[in-house]
Amino acid sequence: MDKFGHFDDASREYVITRPDTPWPWINYMGTEDFFSLISNTAGGYCFCRDAKFRRILRYRYNGVPMDAGGRYYYIKDDDTVWNPGWKPCKTALDFYECRHGMGYTRITGEKDGLRAEVTFFVPIGHRCEVHKVMLTNSGKEKKQFKLYSFAEWCLWNASTDMENFQRNLSTGEVEIEGSTIYHKTEYRERRDHYAFFGVNRPFDGFDTDRETFIGMYNGFEAPQQVLAGTSGNTRAHGWSPIASHRFDLELNPGESTELVFVLGYVENPQEEKFIAPGVINKKRALAMLEAFSTVEKADKAFAELKAFWDNLLGRFNVSSDVPELDRTVNIWNQYQCMITFFFSRSASYFESGIGRGMGFRDSNQDLAGIVHMIPDRARQRIIDIASTQFPDGGCYHQYQPLTKRGNNDIGGGFNDDPLWLIFGTVAYIRETGDFGILNEPVPFDNKPGTEVSLLEHLKISFRHVTDNLGPHGLPLIGRADWNDCLNLNCFSWNPDDSFQTTENKTEGTKAESLMIAGLFVAQGRDFAELLERIGDKDADGVKVAVKTMENAVKQHGWDGEWFLRAYDYYGNKIGSKECEEGKIFIESQGWCTMARIGADEGLCDKALDSTVKLLECEQGIVLNTPAYSKYIYEYGEISSYPEGYKENAGIFCHNNPWVIIGEAMAGRRDDVWRHYCKITPAFTKDKTLRKVEPYVFCQMVAGKDAAKPGEGKNSWLTGTAAWTWKAVSESILGIKPQFDGLLVDPCIPLQHGTYHVLRKFRDAEYHLEIKYTGKKGGYYIPYKPGVQKLTVEL
Numbered sequence: 109m110d111k112f113g114h115f116d117d118a119s120r121e122y123v124i125t126r127p128d129t130p131w132p133w134i135n136y137m138g139t140e141d142f143f144s145l146i147s148n149t150a151g152g153y154c155f156c157r158d159a160k161f162r163r164i165l166r167y168r169y170n171g172v173p174m175d176a177g178g179r180y181y182y183i184k185d186d187d188t189v190w191n192p193g194w195k196p197c198k199t200a201l202d203f204y205e206c207r208h209g210m211g212y213t214r215i216t217g218e219k220d221g222l223r224a225e226v227t228f229f230v231p232i233g234h235r236c237e238v239h240k241v242m243l244t245n246s247g248k249e250k251k252q253f254k255l256y257s258f259a260e261w262c263l264w265n266a267s268t269d270m271e272n273f274q275r276n277l278s279t280g281e282v283e284i285e286g287s288t289i290y291h292k293t294e295y296r297e298r299r300d301h302y303a304f305f306g307v308n309r310p311f312d313g314f315d316t317d318r319e320t321f322i323g324m325y326n327g328f329e330a331p332q333q334v335l336a337g338t339s340g341n342t343r344a345h346g347w348s349p350i351a352s353h354r355f356d357l358e359l360n361p362g363e364s365t366e367l368v369f370v371l372g373y374v375e376n377p378q379e380e381k382f383i384a385p386g387v388i389n390k391k392r393a394l395a396m397l398e399a400f401s402t403v404e405k406a407d408k409a410f411a412e413l414k415a416f417w418d419n420l421l422g423r424f425n426v427s428s429d430v431p432e433l434d435r436t437v438n439i440w441n442q443y444q445c446m447i448t449f450f451f452s453r454s455a456s457y458f459e460s461g462i463g464r465g466m467g468f469r470d471s472n473q474d475l476a477g478i479v480h481m482i483p484d485r486a487r488q489r490i491i492d493i494a495s496t497q498f499p500d501g502g503c504y505h506q507y508q509p510l511t512k513r514g515n516n517d518i519g520g521g522f523n524d525d526p527l528w529l530i531f532g533t534v535a536y537i538r539e540t541g542d543f544g545i546l547n548e549p550v551p552f553d554n555k556p557g558t559e560v561s562l563l564e565h566l567k568i569s570f571r572h573v574t575d576n577l578g579p580h581g582l583p584l585i586g587r588a589d590w591n592d593c594l595n596l597n598c599f600s601w602n603p604d605d606s607f608q609t610t611e612n613k614t615e616g617t618k619a620e621s622l623m624i625a626g627l628f629v630a631q632g633r634d635f636a637e638l639l640e641r642i643g644d645k646d647a648d649g650v651k652v653a654v655k656t657m658e659n660a661v662k663q664h665g666w667d668g669e670w671f672l673r674a675y676d677y678y679g680n681k682i683g684s685k686e687c688e689e690g691k692i693f694i695e696s697q698g699w700c701t702m703a704r705i706g707a708d709e710g711l712c713d714k715a716l717d718s719t720v721k722l723l724e725c726e727q728g729i730v731l732n733t734p735a736y737s738k739y740i741y742e743y744g745e746i747s748s749y750p751e752g753y754k755e756n757a758g759i760f761c762h763n764n765p766w767v768i769i770g771e772a773m774a775g776r777r778d779d780v781w782r783h784y785c786k787i788t789p790a791f792t793k794d795k796t797l798r799k800v801e802p803y804v805f806c807q808m809v810a811g812k813d814a815a816k817p818g819e820g821k822n823s824w825l826t827g828t829a830a831w832t833w834k835a836v837s838e839s840i841l842g843i844k845p846q847f848d849g850l851l852v853d854p855c856i857p858l859q860h861g862t863y864h865v866l867r868k869f870r871d872a873e874y875h876l877e878i879k880y881t882g883k884k885g886g887y888y889i890p891y892k893p894g895v896q897k898l899t900v901e902l
């Protein structure tokens with residue numbers, strides 16, 4: 109039992125036992141296109157498809173206190189007003205518990221003999237949040253009390269909602285019908301969607317105007333109507349529309365009552381928008397409300413959601429003698445991979461849902477974490493991503509989920525981007541055996557008529573590197589490579605410039621990347637194997653290019669004890685013993701050792717030794733060392749961060765697994781395990797040091813040079829999820845999907861070497877008992893549909 113909570117593995121939940129966590133500990137809900145973020149005190153918001161353009165609830169990222177706003181239930185019991193999730197009133201509770209589960213969150217509060225349990229979830233097949241509120245009189249006296257709901261509408265575009273007040277404060281519109289409050293701002297013109305908040309019982313009062321409900325000079329913690337036990341029965345015109353229902357309730361001792369609230373979103377075809385001038389067509393909303401009109405219906409939907417996750421998480425299971433490993437592998441890492449796949453890097457408590465859509469490289473990497481669970485969606489994602497590519501192989505750095513069109517809002521010209529398409533596609537085919545995807549016609553930049561096969565896109569991606577080599581025959585870096593902040597061609601002295609979008613010089617540059625070189629060799633090997641497997645004659649050419657690159661790395665990318673990181677615009681070394689700061693970087697050690705460049709000559713072992721010696725610290729492996737202590741014009745954003753944070757010597761958890769995989773390929777079991785345990789939250793002893801959720805990986809843990817080493821940031825949406833999944837499932841537990849089977853090839857300390865794995869693979873189900881005694885080479889299992897039990901000794 110930790111200070112703030114504990115794991116409940118049997119229920120696949122993390123149980124938070126006090127509400128004042130060091131930072132809001134959140135969960136996600138949604139599986140298709142309606143999604144919600146919910147904190148342990150019910151803060152957060154929801155949206156449909158696009159966190160920027162279809163934001164349903166208003167949320168203030170810079171609020172004080174933070175995480176104010178969400179969907180709140182208030183209980184007024186005599187003179188006491190409280191919330192089941194403690195906030196916003198912060199009335200001391202007799203009992204509090206928040207259970208974050210797979211796609212749902214259940215918050216329970218108890219005060220003075222009244223217990224309120226609210227189960228929040230997004231049901232499968234519906235665009236809504238369901239809130240099942242169960243109230244129980246746990247005391248000895250009859251109770252009369254009032255229950256209020258509360259939600260505040262965002263005026264759809266989350267960005268302009270925070271900016272354009274001269275317009276916003278005049279546009280808000282609502283309708284009230286039955287027990288449902290409809291939010292229809294801008295529906296009168298081009299919008300074909302509205303939101304609603306309804307409940308399966310007639311209310312005793314309501315409000316839709318925020319100032320009447322809360323009071324001009326109050327905050328969420330003291331809504332004047334709740335304090336007075338009244339409702340204003342208001343209809344909002346402009347200002348800030350909200351939705352609140354009031355119920356006057358009575359419960360005998362031991363008695364319970366349940367209400368089912370539905371917070372939903374509806375799109376209507378243009379011709380069906382209105383049923384009378386200005387009156388919205390509520391048919392679809394009513395159908396959704398009907399689907400949850402009873403507790404039984406809500407419970408059934410909840411059971412379906414559970415079954416959905418049981419099925420997904422049932423595709424890979426380990427049973428070992430390390431509970432932290434089992435918990436991470438069987439539950440939280442896979443869950444986080446799914447969430448990261450859904451959201452890319454758009455909406456978390458660190459990403460506002462406004463600035464970033466689906467990243468080209470990010471989304472490709474995310475595939476590695478989910479393809480064994482949702483192969484069809486992986487397939488669609490690959491096609492969507494590839495459709496944004498340019499004919500020369502270059503890429504938009506991101507695309508908007510609503511339109512699936514690429515845009516340059518967060519820059520372009522990152523020269524690692526194209527290679528990730530090979531990475532994602534190979535992962536998909538190895539898992540599914542669906543070579544047919546390679547023949548899918550895929551356009552360039554979404555322009556109809558430009559289609560070529562996906563295979564052609566992969567070839568063009570590969571060529572994009574060989575078409576853009578620098579003076580040492582190494583890949584030109586472009587705006588940056590995986591490290592968005594190593595901006596070697598974007599010289600900026602203007603604080604108003606964004607490093608992501610400011611000018612990226614392409615003329616005269618000598619900036620080359622060893623990270624891309626390693627990535628190219630590793631992906632090139634896989635690509636050649638794929639081409640051979642399908643009998644494509646380009647396989648040989650790919651192999652030659654790979655060999656040439658390996659030689660270039662050995663000749664110009666080796667610093668003596670480790671791999672260099674890059675050459676800058678002028679051709680000077682980065683990540684070399686000759687540098688004053690930033691002598692060694694993790695990315696090139698990870699990629700070049702995964703690519704096994706110079707392994708026979710001992711380069712990989714040396715590079716890994718140097719990584720352990722120089723980059724590893726108590727909490728993980730830092731990105732570079734020594735940290736940059738001042739801004740360097742030629743390097744860009746990396747040197748803009750204070751020492752130890754983010755890309756400037758933070759522990760970027762995303763690339764720790766690269767080293768883990770590199771270590772596993774070199775057979776260094778103890779290093780593998782130590783690195784894995786350091787970044788995996790289930791293993792961290794001090795659960796509050798990181799501040800962020802102890803059940804998911806975070807993008808960055810502050811490194812050894814930071815003012816506060818060990819603090820975590822950017823939890824949830826990070827490539828760490830897919831990469832640690834890949835590292836633990838393939839390299840540590842050793843279950844490696846191949847084009848025609850599975851290779852069992854573990855690298856785990858021998859004392860943990862006996863374990864069971866259930867692995868569903870295509871139409872096969874393997875029950876493996878693995879007894880690992882350290883033999884190299886692996887054990888190959890050709891794919892064959894059906895259930896198979898095997899003992900694998902190696």
Ligand code: BGC
Pocket residue numbers: 518592593608745754755
């Ligand atoms: C962050 C990077 C991120 C980039 C994306 C930078 O400020 O440090 O981690 O990839 O922004 O826009």
Ligand code: NOJ
Pocket residue numbers: 453467469470589590591592593755
């Ligand atoms: C986070 C970004 O989402 C990812 O694309 C990038 O590779 C890393 N930061 C490192 O800069």
